[in-house]
Amino acid sequence: MTVLERLARLAVWTIGLAVCVYLMVPLFVTVAVSFSASPVFDLPPPSWSLRWYEALGSKRGFLPSLSLSVQIALISTGISLVLGTLTAIAVVKGRFPGRTAISTFVVSPLMMPGLVIGIALLQFLREIGYRDAYTGLILGHVIVTLPFIMRTVQASLSLFDFTLIDAARTLGLSYPKAVVKVLVPVLSPAYLSSGLFAFLASMDNYPISIFLTDARNKTLPIQVLEYLEVRPDPTIAAISSLLILLTIIVLVISDRLVGLRRMTDF
Template sequence: MTSRKPIAASLAVLGYMIMIVPILFVVAAAFTSGSSLRFPPEGFSLQWFEAAAGHTPFRAALLTSLQLALLSTGLALAVGVPATLAIHRGKLPGKGFIEGLFLSPLIIPELVVGLALFQQLIVTYRIDNFPVLLLGHTALLLPYAVRVTGAALAGSDESLEEAARGLGASPMRTFFSVTLPVLRPGIFSAGLLGFITSFNNVPLSLLLQARDTRTLPISMLDYVQQSYDPMIAAVSTLILAGTVVIAIIAERTVGFTRIFGGINR
């Protein structure tokens, strides 16, 4: 058992290097003073960050991505939190099957979901692209809302809610006074995960976007097909920095271990 630990540690280090080193190359290339995307960078400059901030398609796409991520996360939580309560606290028959339905977007490929929505809602019923894109992102985020908030609820003591009801509290007051404080860390974490997932999504957005509703990752993909300058690395670095900041805030505020430790219970 002891002899296997160095091998496992070496494999872990190798895995981290494979994931992190290419990202470091992109970050380093974003600060180059040259005109092409290459490593090692040619000098140091912030010119490409300034160029990215002034690029109109990126700014418009950023607003679209923020709007889409906020709306889809809010809708996913609005559906997922009551569903979690019904699954873990209700007396529904077939709870495992119902929970499996909410988690199914994790299994079904996003391209399949996007193609189905495109064929049925956009082509057949002529619905605008943005509502369909919002629906697709909401469905994609439902597993996070149900699973993460469910982990927080599973780690709570149900007798507290029973005691509140036994003391005469109404179901609504019991929810806001006892259940919601227990769920708040899970809701917060699910919201952050959902926001990041929606913001960075490519397959679903690529199929359901319209010309005037391009998200930032799709605009970046279009830009790479036309140009190969370091501005794309600068945008990627900004997105990476924003994601890291969100993760740090979530860890300091809630603690991911507190939430995700309950998923494996």
């Protein structure tokens, strides 16, 4: 290995390490602040305490917002799994013009600012006279979660041999049963990985939710923002730390059930 190659490798590792530190330090700071006994964001903490975690149960509005966020995330992810699978099958197996355009259109929300999508959806719902915030949030979060499902399932389907379904049908299964018995087990890693990313994206969504919530339907990110504007204290850090813990738990479960290396193949 030449000196130039060694310097290039050292530069790559240095830049990679710097990026990791840049991304991880805010997380460690948030967790550290959540265990602080100080009523302000003080680092290093003067002393350690669990007071902000204990205070979560008494904070008004957080538990209903958390429940609403979980409901919206589960429903939108479930709908996106169905729609994303059907769309991916149509794009991969179908023989009709415009397949590429459909695929690009479905994943386009990933390339657009969330504020643009939120304003557009709000104006659309107002034009048709629909003002139910709960349903509007579900529609908005389906738009957010569908690209994760569609892109991952489409990549998995491109490697799937559809003759296996035909073989299952020759053995007496109907087409829907053949899909359930043959296709769904093969796609389970894609479902799990895309579903987890979609769920977390929905739980963390703010740009679209802010345009669709009302006084009775506030997701957790919106409630956190309002609390931060009125009374900023380490309770926000405690909530953020719990969300970080949720992400870690999801990754551990995924690794146990499927394996992170297999999931990243999609």
